[in-house]
Amino acid sequence: MGRTSDAREKILKAAQSLIELRGYSALGVAEICKAAGVPKGSFYYFFETKELLALAVIDEHWAVQRVAWERIMRSDAQPLQRLRQLFEETEAGQRAGRKSCGTVSGCLFGNLSLELSNQTEPIRERLQQIFDRQVEMVDQVISEAQQQGDVAVVDSHEAARSVVAQLEGQVLFAKLYNNPQRLETLWSNCLALLDARVRPATADAH
Amino acid sequence: MGRTSDAREKILKAAQSLIELRGYSALGVAEICKAAGVPKGSFYYFFETKELLALAVIDEHWAVQRVAWERIMRSDAQPLQRLRQLFEETEAGQRAGRKSCGTVSGCLFGNLSLELSNQTEPIRERLQQIFDRQVEMVDQVISEAQQQGDVAVVDSHEAARSVVAQLEGQVLFAKLYNNPQRLETLWSNCLALLDARVRPATADAH
Numbered sequence: 001m002g003r004t005s006d007a008r009e010k011i012l013k014a015a016q017s018l019i020e021l022r023g024y025s026a027l028g029v030a031e032i033c034k035a036a037g038v039p040k041g042s043f044y045y046f047f048e049t050k051e052l053l054a055l056a057v058i059d060e061h062w063a064v065q066r067v068a069w070e071r072i073m074r075s076d077a078q079p080l081q082r083l084r085q086l087f088e089e090t091e092a093g094q095r096a097g098r099k100s101c102g103t104v105s106g107c108l109f110g111n112l113s114l115e116l117s118n119q120t121e122p123i124r125e126r127l128q129q130i131f132d133r134q135v136e137m138v139d140q141v142i143s144e145a146q147q148q149g150d151v152a153v154v155d156s157h158e159a160a161r162s163v164v165a166q167l168e169g170q171v172l173f174a175k176l177y178n179n180p181q182r183l184e185t186l187w188s189n190c191l192a193l194l195d196a197r198v199r200p201a202t203a204d205a206h
Numbered sequence: 207m208g209r210t211s212d213a214r215e216k217i218l219k220a221a222q223s224l225i226e227l228r229g230y231s232a233l234g235v236a237e238i239c240k241a242a243g244v245p246k247g248s249f250y251y252f253f254e255t256k257e258l259l260a261l262a263v264i265d266e267h268w269a270v271q272r273v274a275w276e277r278i279m280r281s282d283a284q285p286l287q288r289l290r291q292l293f294e295e296t297e298a299g300q301r302a303g304r305k306s307c308g309t310v311s312g313c314l315f316g317n318l319s320l321e322l323s324n325q326t327e328p329i330r331e332r333l334q335q336i337f338d339r340q341v342e343m344v345d346q347v348i349s350e351a352q353q354q355g356d357v358a359v360v361d362s363h364e365a366a367r368s369v370v371a372q373l374e375g376q377v378l379f380a381k382l383y384n385n386p387q388r389l390e391t392l393w394s395n396c397l398a399l400l401d402a403r404v405r406p407a408t409a410d411a412h
Contacts, residue, residue: 025232169375176319
């Protein structure tokens with residue numbers, strides 16, 4: 001059984017790279033199997049449909065990203081500095097991606113939201129759950145910042161949605177212009193959106 | 207010749223609807239021709255490749271949207287009120303789209319940026335030009351607002367990019383959650399990003 005579970009991993013890994021590079025609709029099962037180096041029969045043994053594969057790719061990617069987000073968002077750093085850390089790691093991730101494959105691949109969840117949310121309800125629901133969770137994590141940090149008097153914004157949930165929307169919007173431009181530097185403004189954008197008491201000049205020392 | 211130019215229009219219209227609903231990669235030429243009610247030969251008479259069709263769809267959509275943006279951004283209204291008008295019309299457009307086809311289709315340019323910018327350079331370049339133009343228009347309005355002392359933000363170009371990124375990010379969520387109401391926060395987001403002197407309470411009367 002060691003070998004079959006290996007095949008599932010290979011399919012998932014190949015599918016994730018291909019989806020990041022070229023989206024979901026453009027891919028065929030044969031191509032995924034070729035990139036994974038597994039026979040087509042294996043694919044249908046593990047994934048009944050291509051949609052189920054996409055859901056597994058999403059879950060796998062979120063399992064990894066959630067751990068990173070939780071590490072950052074629950075650290076001992078000051079609340080706003082945790083958000084800053086999140087932006088810096090996001091930018092570093094996009095830089096690393098461009099270095100390894102030549103192009104900024106953007107956010108897998110954002111990419112699939114725009115490509116697929118109108119087409120498959122299970123994928124839409126899964127992506128909604130992920131973004132809900134991201135917003136919830138950012139909301140908790142903003143609430144802490146509110147309690148400390150670091151930010152003047154009143155509705156922490158709506159503010160969290162706006163911060164995540166800003167992140168997705170800037171990642172879209174980083175991808176379109178193939179330029180991860182676009183993400184450098186996220187920190188000052190975030191301070192502005194939260195009406196932070198600490199503005200960039202003093203907040204720069206972290 | 208009246209009939210052939212009619213066929214081109216029909217192909218473009220069908221392609222735009224289909225791309226808005228299902229993206230570019232998922233579509234085949236046969237399906238576009240069927241929806242347009244034109245023979246496949248007509249397609250290749252007007253468009254040598256599917257990529258050239260996508261470019262024509264982008265140009266056609268921008269030709270219409272640019273007129274709307276210019277009308278709003280060059281009106282006699284106060285600069286910040288012009289931005290507000292832009293957000294309100296964007297929200298109204300997404301509401302109308304949902305009413306007519308059941309789902310928020312989002313921004314065609316944002317959708318194609320995430321789906322295709324890594325795959326075809328001509329489409330990436332065209333989309334960059336369009337977003338550059340949008341940012342330039344927003345930049346001009348922000349500069350006017352700066353001159354009047356309405357906003358405290360210093361770098362009008364970077365601020366314009368952030369406002370357009372916020373717009374794209376919130377449109378992404380409006381599409382994912384099939385909820386145009388998500389766009390209601392754009393106005394207060396924009397005031398925050400621009401560090402506007404006039405805040406929502408007073409700015410509400412427009």
